[in-house]
Amino acid sequence: MLQGYQVKQLIEQQYPELTDKIYPSFSTTVEDISIIYFISTATGGYVGQDTLEIRCIHPDYDTAESYKKKMIDIFSTEKENKAVVLPDIAFTGAVSGGGAMFNDTYQTWELTTFFVLKTKERN
Numbered sequence: 001m002l003q004g005y006q007v008k009q010l011i012e013q014q015y016p017e018l019t020d021k022i023y024p025s026f027s028t029t030v031e032d033i034s035i036i037y038f039i040s041t042a043t044g045g046y047v048g049q050d051t052l053e054i055r056c057i058h059p060d061y062d063t064a065e066s067y068k069k070k071m072i073d074i075f076s077t078e079k080e081n082k083a084v085v086l087p088d089i090a091f092t093g094a095v096s097g098g099g100a101m102f103n104d105t106y107q108t109w110e111l112t113t114f115f116v117l118k119t120k121e122r123n
Helices: 003-012 061-075
Strands: 022-024 036-043 047-058 088-102 107-123
Touching: 003 022, 003 036, 003 061, 047 061, 047 088, 061 088, 061 107
Parallel strands: 022 036
Antiparallel strands: 036 047, 047 107, 088 107
């Protein structure tokens, strides 16, 4: 089962500029990029399946979209046909949906991408 600290750590390793800009569930930051994540486990055990929802939130659509692309590069492994291997879990992933919404209250774009991840614990 993928855990939040692993998502945060993986994103920060690949994109250090996102350090302290990645949050579970929600963010109160509206002036700069925020990366929000949710994890739902469909099946557990030694080999499992998780759904990861990533929201890229920013006042500028193009900035949010560029970070959405970076998240796809991390969590969608279909192009390279290789697993992402972390110290205690490995996974393969694919995009399974998403969309965009303008939040009129905060004047920000929220670009959402859903990933289906097949996970394998490495303990």
